[in-house]
Amino acid sequence: MGIKNNLQLKEFVSFVRKEFYHIIRDRRTMLILLVMPVIQIILFGFAISTEVQNIRLAVYDPSNDISSRKIIDKFAANEYFDLLYRLESLAEADPLFKENKADLLLVFSAKFNDNLYNSGKASLQLIADGADPNTATIITGYASNILAAYQQEIIANGEIPYQIVPESKLLYNPSMKSAYNFVPGVMGLILMLICAMMTSISIVREKEQGTMELLLASPVKPLLIILSKAVPYLTLSAVNLTTILLLSIYLLEVPVAGSLFWLTTISLVFILVALSLGLLISSLVRTQVAAMLASGMVLMMPVVVLSGMVFPIENMPLPLQWFSTLLPARWYIAAIRKVMIEGLDIAYAAKELGILAIMAVVLIIISLKKFKYRLE
Amino acid sequence: MIEVKNLNKSFGDKHVLRNISTVFHKGQTNLIIGRSGSGKTVLLKSIVGLHEIDSGEIHYGDVRFDTLNLKSKKHLRQKIGMLFQSSALFDFATVVQNVMFPLQMFTSMSREECLDRANFCLKRVDIVNSNNLSPSEISGGMKKRVAIARAIALNPEYLFCDEPNSGLDPGTSILIDNLIKEITEEYQITTIVNTHDMNSVLEIGDNIMFIHEGNKWWEGNKNDVLHSDNPELNDFVFISKMAQMMKS
Ligand SMILES: Nc1ncnc2c1ncn2[C@@H]1O[C@H](COP(=O)(O)OP(=O)(O)OP(=O)(O)O)[C@@H](O)[C@H]1O
Ligand SMILES: [Mg+2]
Numbered sequence: 006m007g008i009k010n011n012l013q014l015k016e017f018v019s020f021v022r023k024e025f026y027h028i029i030r031d032r033r034t035m036l037i038l039l040v041m042p043v044i045q046i047i048l049f050g051f052a053i054s055t056e057v058q059n060i061r062l063a064v065y066d067p068s069n070d071i072s073s074r075k076i077i078d079k080f081a082a083n084e085y086f087d088l089l090y091r092l093e094s095l096a097e098a099d100p101l102f103k104e105n106k107a108d109l110l111l112v113f114s115a116k117f118n119d120n121l122y123n124s125g126k127a128s129l130q131l132i133a134d135g136a137d138p139n140t141a142t143i144i145t146g147y148a149s150n151i152l153a154a155y156q157q158e159i160i161a162n163g164e165i166p167y168q169i170v171p172e173s174k175l176l177y178n179p180s181m182k183s184a185y186n187f188v189p190g191v192m193g194l195i196l197m198l199i200c201a202m203m204t205s206i207s208i209v210r211e212k213e214q215g216t217m218e219l220l221l222a223s224p225v226k227p228l229l230i231i232l233s234k235a236v237p238y239l240t241l242s243a244v245n246l247t248t249i250l251l252l253s254i255y256l257l258e259v260p261v262a263g264s265l266f267w268l269t270t271i272s273l274v275f276i277l278v279a280l281s282l283g284l285l286i287s288s289l290v291r292t293q294v295a296a297m298l299a300s301g302m303v304l305m306m307p308v309v310v311l312s313g314m315v316f317p318i319e320n321m322p323l324p325l326q327w328f329s330t331l332l333p334a335r336w337y338i339a340a341i342r343k344v345m346i347e348g349l350d351i352a353y354a355a356k357e358l359g360i361l362a363i364m365a366v367v368l369i370i371i372s373l374k375k376f377k378y379r380l381e
Numbered sequence: 382m383i384e385v386k387n388l389n390k391s392f393g394d395k396h397v398l399r400n401i402s403t404v405f406h407k408g409q410t411n412l413i414i415g416r417s418g419s420g421k422t423v424l425l426k427s428i429v430g431l432h433e434i435d436s437g438e439i440h441y442g443d444v445r446f447d448t449l450n451l452k453s454k455k456h457l458r459q460k461i462g463m464l465f466q467s468s469a470l471f472d473f474a475t476v477v478q479n480v481m482f483p484l485q486m487f488t489s490m491s492r493e494e495c496l497d498r499a500n501f502c503l504k505r506v507d508i509v510n511s512n513n514l515s516p517s518e519i520s521g522g523m524k525k526r527v528a529i530a531r532a533i534a535l536n537p538e539y540l541f542c543d544e545p546n547s548g549l550d551p552g553t554s555i556l557i558d559n560l561i562k563e564i565t566e567e568y569q570i571t572t573i574v575n576t577h578d579m580n581s582v583l584e585i586g587d588n589i590m591f592i593h594e595g596n597k598w599w600e601g602n603k604n605d606v607l608h609s610d611n612p613e614l615n616d617f618v619f620i621s622k623m624a625q626m627m628k629s
Contacts, residue, residue: 019485023471030473215469222429224458224487226451 016225020233027207028237038203042195042245046252049187060144063090063098063107070118072127079151080111086147102134109133109144188253189341193334195245196272197279197308200238202300204283208234209296212287231376235280242276262348271344271354274361275337279304281368282333288375308334336360382407383428383539383571388437390420390427397423399595401437408569410562410585414576415592416617421575422466424592425543428573429461430454441539459487462532462570464542468524470516470531477503477512480531487535502530506560522553526560533564540565540572551580558585579618582606591617 028035062080066073081088090107092098101107112130114120121127131148133141211217220230246269253259261268286299311321311329321329329335340357343349351358383405390398397420405411413421426432428439430446439446441457449457470479480499484490490498503509506526516524525545532540542561546554562585565572576582582589586603591614599614606618 015489016486019482023474023482027471027473214472215465215467216471218426218431219463219465219469222431222458222461222463223483224455226455 013229017229017233020225020229021236024207024233024237028241038199038241039244039248041198042191042249043252045191045195046188046249046257049191058085060086060147061106061108062086062088063092063101063110064088064113065092065095065098065110066113066117067115068113068117068119070116072118072121073113076113076129076152076155077111079155080148083147083151098132105134107134108140109148111148188249188257188259189338189345192246192249192272192341193275193338194305194308195249196242196276196337197282197304197334198300199242199245200276200279201283201286201304202297203238203241204234204280205286205290205296205300206293208284208287209290209293212291213293227376228373231284231373234284238280239276242272246272259346261345263344263346264351267344267351267354268341271337271340271358271361274358274365275333277365278333278337278361278368281365281372284376285368285372288372307332311335333361333364336364382442383573384438384440385428386438386440388424388427388439389435390423390432391435397595398427398434401592401595401597403590403597403600405571405573406588407571408566409587410565410572410574411588411590412574412576412582412586413590413592414582414617415598417577419592420595421577421592422543425541425573425575429463429541430458459535460538462535462537462540464525464528464532464540464545466544466547468516468521468528470524470527472516475513475515476508476519476527479516479527480534483531483534498534499530502534503527505533505564506530521548522550522557525549525557529557529560529564533568533570536568538570540570542572542574544575544577546576546578546581554578554580555584561585577617582618 064077064080066077077088080086086109090097090101092110095112098107098110101110110130110132112132114128117127117129129152131145133144208217211220217230221227250261254261282304283300286296286303290296290299307329311325311332336357340354340361343354343357344351384403385405386402388398388401389396401424413424415421423432427434428446434447437447441460444453444457446454446457471482474482477496477499480502481495484495484498485492488495500512503512506529508523508526508530511519511523516527519527529545532542540561545561546557549557558581561572561574564570574581574585583603583606586606589599589601589603589606590597591599591611593613599609599611601609606614609615609618
C-alpha cells in the first residue's frame with residue numbers, strides 16, 4: 006500500500022513538474038502573466054489620481070444660514086475641492102459649465118437650516134457636467150461622502166434625528182471613490198484571466214497536439230491530470246495576488262484594512278471557481294483560439310463591464326443587474342471590497358462568500374462531469 | 382492477442398462501427414485499412430478505451446477490458462504503447478525527456494536507469510545525438526521515431542499506431558513501417574496499425590482487416606489483398622495499385 010501511494014505521489018509530482026515546464030518554457034507568456042497585474046495596477050492608479058483632484062466647485066446658497074455655511078466650509082476645507090465661485094443666481098451656472106470653468110455645482114434650497122430641523126428634510130442638489138459621466142460620478146460620489154460625514158457629525162452631536170437628502174443630478178455611487186474600487190477589480194480580473202483562460206488554453210493545447218489522448222489512454226487517473234494542471238496556475242495566482250497586494254499597499258496606498266486570512270480564503274474559493282470554469286471551457290471547445298476567445302468574451306468582458314469594477318452596478322439597467330448576479334467576479338469583488346478595503350468583519354461578506362462557495366461546488370461537479378476521460 | 386466481439390459504436394444517431402468481430406495476433410502487425418471516415422480511428426480508440434462502446438466485448442488476452450474498473454484498467458494500460466497520427470510529443474520537453482516521461486511516471490526506476498532505458502529505446506529507432514533537441518527542431522520522420530521510442534519505453538505488450546506514416550515521404554514511411562514490424566517481432570508485441578497507405582499494406586500486412594462504412598468488409602493478409610473479388614476492397618486497393626504498377 007505504501008509503495009503504491011508513493012508511486013501515485015511520484016506520478017503527481019512528475020505531472021506537476023511537466024506543467025511547470027510547460028509554463029516556464031513559454032517565457033513570453035509567463036512574463037506577460039507576471040507583469041500584467043503590475044501594469045494594470047499602475048495604469049488604474051494613474052487614471053484615478055488624475056481624475057479626482059482639483060475639483061472646481063461652484064455654490065449657490067440662497068438660504069445662507071448656519072447649516073449651509075457649515076457644509077460649504079467642509080467643501081472648502083476638503084483637499085479635493087477648490088471653492089471658486091459663489092453664485093448670486095442660478096442663471097450664472099450655465100456659462101460656467103459651458104465654458105468648462107466648473108466641475109460641480111452645489112445648490113442649497115431656500116431656508117435650508119429651517120427645513121433641516123423642522124420638516125426633517127432639507128434638499129440639496131449636486132450638479133455635475135455629464136459630458137464625462139465617469140468623472141462626474143466620482144465627483145458626486147466625493148461630495149456625497151462629505152455630506153454623509155457632516156450628517157454623521159450632527160447626528161453624533163445629538164442635534165437632529167433628520168436627514169439631508171443630497172439629490173444629485175448625476176448618478177450617485179458612494180463606493181466609486183478611488184483606487185479603493187479598482188484593486189479588488191484588478192484582483193478579480195487577473196485571477197479569472199490566469200486561472201480560467203490559461204487552464205483552458207493549456208488543456209485544449211494538449212488536445213490539439215494529441216498529447217491529451219496519450220495521457221488519457223495511459224495509466225494516469227484523469228483527476229490527476231486535472232489537478233496537475235491546476236497546481237501551477239494556483240501558484241502563479243498566489244504570486245500575482247501577492248504582487249497586487251504589495252503594489253496596492255505601497256504604490257496606491259490602499260491598505261489591507263481587514264483580515265488577510267479571509268482575504269486569502271475568499272480568493273482561494275474564487276480561484277477554484279475560475280479553474281473549474283477553465284476546465285469547463287476546455288471541454289466545450291476544440292482549439293486554443295476558441296478557448297482564448299471563449300474565456301475572453303464569456304469571462305473577461307462581462308467581468309470588466311458588469312462586475313462593478315469600472316461601472317457601478319447600481320447604475321446599470323435592471324436586466325444587466327440581474328445578469329451580473331451570475332458572475333462570480335461580481336461577488337468576489339464585492340466581498341474583497343468589504344473585507345480588504347472597508348475592513349469589515351467576514352460576517353458582512355458571508356453572503357458573497359457563500360454564493361462563491363456554492364458556485365465553486367456546482368462548477369467543479371459540472372466541469373468534472375464534462376471532462377470525461379473518454380474524449381467524446 | 383486482442384479479441385473484439387460484436388463491437389458497436391455510435392455518436393448520437395450516427396452508427397460508426399457496426400458489429401465488428403476480429404482477432405489481432407501477438408507478434409504480428411495487424412492492419413486496419415479503409416477509406417477516410419470509415420471508422421479506423423474510432424475502432425482503435427474504442428479498443429484502448431478512449432471511446433465508450435455501445436455494445437460488444439474487448440478482450441486483452443484473458444482479460445475482458447471494456448467492463449474493467451478504472452483501477453484494473455490502469456494496470457492494463459501500463460502494457461499499452463501508443464503512437465498517434467500527430468506524434469503527440471510534448472513540445473516543452475526535449476527528445477530524451479519525452480521518452481523518459483512514461484518511465485519516470487510509471488516505474489520506480491532511478492533517474493539514471495530511466496535515462497539508460499530512454500537512450501536504449503532512442504538508439505533502437507536510430508535517433509542518436511539528438512537527445513537535447515526540442516520536438517520543433519526535428520523532422521516529421523524523426524518525431525515519429527521518437528514517438529515510437531516513447532511508446533516502447535515501458536516494454537509494452539500492445540502497441541497501437543494510428544497512421545504512423547501520415548505526412549512522410551514514401552522512403553521514410555517504409556522505414557517507419559519496417560521499424561514497427563521489427564519491434565513487433567522482436568518483443569512479441571500485439572500491434573495494431575491504422576493505415577490507408579497501400580505501400581504499408583503490402584510491406585507489413587501480416588493480418589489485414591478492411592473496414593467499409595463501419596463494417597468489417599474483408600479480412601486476410603498481404604498476399605491475398607491483391608487477389609480478392611470484393612469490389613469495395615478492389616476499389617480501395619486499385620486506386621493505389623496504379624502507382625504500384627507504374628513503379629514496376
Ligand atoms: N468524437 C466524435 N464525435 C462524432 N463523430 C465522430 C467522432 N469521431 C469520429 N466520428 C465520426 O466517425 C466516423 C469515422 O471516423 P474515423 O476518425 O474513425 O475515420 P478514419 O477511418 O480514421 O478516417 P481517416 O483515415 O481520415 O483518419 C466519421 O464519420 C467521423 O465523422
Ligand atoms: Mg483516422
